[in-house]
Amino acid sequence: MTDLSEHSLATLAAELSAGGLRPSHSGPLLRSYYRMDAGSGSNDRRFPAELERLLRESIERRLASLAARHVASDGTAKFLIRMSDGRTVESVLMPGHRTDRAAGCLSSQVGCAMGCDFCATAKAGFERNLTSGEIVDQFLTLRREARAGGRRLQTVVFMGMGEPMLNLGNVRLAIERMASNDMGGLGCGRITVSTVGIVPGIEELAASGLNVNLAVSLHAPDDRTRARLLPTGRRFGVVEILGAADRYQAATGRPVSIQYCLLKGVNDSVEQADDLARLLKGRRMHVNLLRYNPIGPGLSGEVYEAVSGAAADCFLSRLRDNGVVAHLRQSRGPDIDAACGQLRQRA
Numbered sequence: 001m002t003d004l005s006e007h008s009l010a011t012l013a014a015e016l017s018a019g020g021l022r023p024s025h026s027g028p029l030l031r032s033y034y035r036m037d038a039g040s041g042s043n044d045r046r047f048p049a050e051l052e053r054l055l056r057e058s059i060e061r062r063l064a065s066l067a068a069r070h071v072a073s074d075g076t077a078k079f080l081i082r083m084s085d086g087r088t089v090e091s092v093l094m095p096g097h098r099t100d101r102a103a104g105c106l107s108s109q110v111g112c113a114m115g116c117d118f119c120a121t122a123k124a125g126f127e128r129n130l131t132s133g134e135i136v137d138q139f140l141t142l143r144r145e146a147r148a149g150g151r152r153l154q155t156v157v158f159m160g161m162g163e164p165m166l167n168l169g170n171v172r173l174a175i176e177r178m179a180s181n182d183m184g185g186l187g188c189g190r191i192t193v194s195t196v197g198i199v200p201g202i203e204e205l206a207a208s209g210l211n212v213n214l215a216v217s218l219h220a221p222d223d224r225t226r227a228r229l230l231p232t233g234r235r236f237g238v239v240e241i242l243g244a245a246d247r248y249q250a251a252t253g254r255p256v257s258i259q260y261c262l263l264k265g266v267n268d269s270v271e272q273a274d275d276l277a278r279l280l281k282g283r284r285m286h287v288n289l290l291r292y293n294p295i296g297p298g299l300s301g302e303v304y305e306a307v308s309g310a311a312a313d314c315f316l317s318r319l320r321d322n323g324v325v326a327h328l329r330q331s332r333g334p335d336i337d338a339a340c341g342q343l344r345q346r347a
């Protein structure tokens with residue numbers, strides 16, 4: 001039988017039924033699986049022997065197992081996670097402001113086809129989509145690691161390897177399980193999906209009714225600079241992407257966040273800050289400015305550099321002076337290759 005992390009209530013009920021077992025075992029079995037994985041003791045329910053075995057095997061035999069763990073001086077932990085076919089992805093656990101909380105970063109694909117020029121994952125190319133169960137197993141791994149460190153996994157973001165909108169079917173299934181009270185227990189409001197601006201994916205996510213948070217990686221206020229950094233910039237323009245983000249916000253009531261990675265001499269000028277502020281005028285979106293973790297030459301061969309602290313502060317002030325809600329996110333775990341794709345590159 002298929003591993004329990006691959007199942008929703010409906011698919012498990014169908015599989016049980018096809019195997020001559022009672023489909024009504026589906027809910028209690030999944031509840032037991034997630035509760036036992038969360039360390040809530042032993043199973044207090046009795047199932048037929050075949051299902052007891054499935055429960056035990058699903059807990060012992062992971063779809064995703066920990067291949068490497070690197071912990072930075074700031075407490076950020078980066079994991080290399082190996083899937084059952086030997087392929088690896090990266091996940092990150094970041095300590096929260098509260099000492100008992102943590103935030104997790106999940107991958108949605110093995111590698112990535114998007115080819116963003118400043119990203120280490122892009123250099124390795126795309127291998128395959130993760131299944132919904134593999135995504136759920138990453139989440140469960142992060143939850144166990146957080147618990148082992150005395151923290152609760154409070155939020156997750158799809159900002160690891162891959163473009164979630166290009167594997168949206170499996171990402172949606174995984175979100176449903178991570179969010180469900182009977183399974184992961186996280187709730188949709190604690191889950192963020194990040195995209196480089198795949199407009200049809202934004203529309204589909206809005207229509208799904210999942211009501212998760214959306215983050216858009218803009219990285220430039222104009223199509224020309226954007227096309228240099230992100231190949232999607234040639235397919236979807238800034239105005240079109242922000243229009244889709246507006247509709248997402250209207251459909252879900254959730255403010256969209258704009259991710260903007262500052263690159264020295266590329267997208268960090270005062271004029272670009274003003275252009276970004278003009279674009280966001282009248283929109284209830286907030287900007288997260290990111291410090292770049294250098295990766296050496298990008299796909300095009302260009303070597304990007306991080307901006308200085310003073311330049312980042314200047315860009316931030318300019319946005320704020322123009323009425324934009326913006327924050328500068330500290331770069332996490334630079335001493336452990338925390339930029340997406342770096343750890344896997346070196347493994």
Ligand code: SF4
Nearest residue numbers: 112114116119122162
């Ligand atoms: S930044 Fe994200 S979307 Fe772009 S290549 Fe890297 S993993 Fe893919």
